[in-house]
Amino acid sequence: MPHVDPRRRAFWLRTLHQWHWISSALCLVGMLLFAATGITLNHASQIPATPVVTNRTIELPAGLAAELTRLAERAAERPADANAPLPDAAQDFFAESFGVRPGSRVAEWSGDEIYVSMPRPGGDAWLAIDLVAGKAEFEDTDRGWLSYFNDLHKGRNTGAAWRWFIDVFALACLVFCVTGLILLQFHARQRAMTWPMVGAGALVPLLLALLLIH
Numbered sequence: 008m009p010h011v012d013p014r015r016r017a018f019w020l021r022t023l024h025q026w027h028w029i030s031s032a033l034c035l036v037g038m039l040l041f042a043a044t045g046i047t048l049n050h051a052s053q054i055p056a057t058p059v060v061t062n063r064t065i066e067l068p069a070g071l072a073a074e075l076t077r078l079a080e081r082a083a084e085r086p087a088d089a090n091a092p093l094p095d096a097a098q099d100f101f102a103e104s105f106g107v108r109p110g111s112r113v114a115e116w117s118g119d120e121i122y123v124s125m126p127r128p129g130g131d132a133w134l135a136i137d138l139v140a141g142k143a144e145f146e147d148t149d150r151g152w153l154s155y156f157n158d159l160h161k162g163r164n165t166g167a168a169w170r171w172f173i174d175v176f177a178l179a180c181l182v183f184c185v186t187g188l189i190l191l192q193f194h195a196r197q198r199a200m201t202w203p204m205v206g207a208g209a210l211v212p213l214l215l216a217l218l219l220i221h
Contacts, residue, residue, distance in 0.1 A: 020193060023186050030183040037176040044160035047153060058130075059149045064142055065104050071096055072141045075121060079138055082116035089116050093123065101134065105145040109134065126164040129155025 047054060067075070074096060082089045090113045093101075102108040107125065115122045121136040132147040159165060162173055188205075195201040 016193075020190075023190050023193070026182060027186040027190060030179045030186065034176055034179040034183060037172075038180065040156065041160055044156050048157050048160060051157070054153065056151055056154060058151075060146065062144070062146045063105060064144045067136070067141045067143055068100070069141075071100055072138065075136060076138050079116050079119065079121060083118065090114070091116070093121070097136075101143070101145070104143075105134070107132065107134070107145065107147075128158035128163060128165055 074094065078094065082091070092098075092111050093109055093114050098108050098110070109123045109125060112123055112125060115124075119138045121138070123134040125132040125134065129151065130147065130149045132145070134143065134145050136143045159169065162170055191201050191205065
């Protein structure tokens with residue numbers, strides 16, 4: 008067995024412990040969230056959920072209807088404009104009427120109708136504007152808080168900020184696991200069950216995947 012400098016060993020132990028606890032602190036809440044929602048996702052069919060759907064229809068002001076009709080005609084002539092956000096006047100009107108602002112979401116301008124899809128974690132919504140009838144219809148579907156957290160787990164309809172969080176969280180988990188593995192190596196001589204436990208942790212899911220997943 009080659010001689011190991013005690014001072015060098017102590018330095019690496021301190022460094023690894025520091026990285027290990029810092030990474031565990033950073034990803035603690037996220038790991039709890041993802042572990043809990045992993046269970047709920049695995050049993051999604053057994054957990055009852057009743058979506059709440061609200062639907063409202065409203066008439067458009069004549070001026071707004073005329074402006075949207077002009078934009079729709081322009082989109083029909085110029086395909087490049089066929090997918091653009093709603094103008095500010097429409098944004099303000101729908102924020103006041105329906106309590107929703109599509110923002111930068113792309114609207115589908117097709118002939119006499121404008122459609123905006125507004126999915127979100129735990130729910131869905133859409134806005135349809137009938138330019139011929141001069142009416143707008145808004146429908147919102149709320150699937151509840153459990154669906155909300157499940158969608159956060161999957162990164163579904165969460166936007167760029169949450170995707171960045173998942174990336175940083177995953178990196179912290181990798182640091183936590185790798186430093187933990189190296190610390191196991193440092194302490195394995197004093198803990199005889201270290202590598203059998205690590206091997207079991209790798210072998211059990213492998214055997215389940217090979218033998219019981221079809």
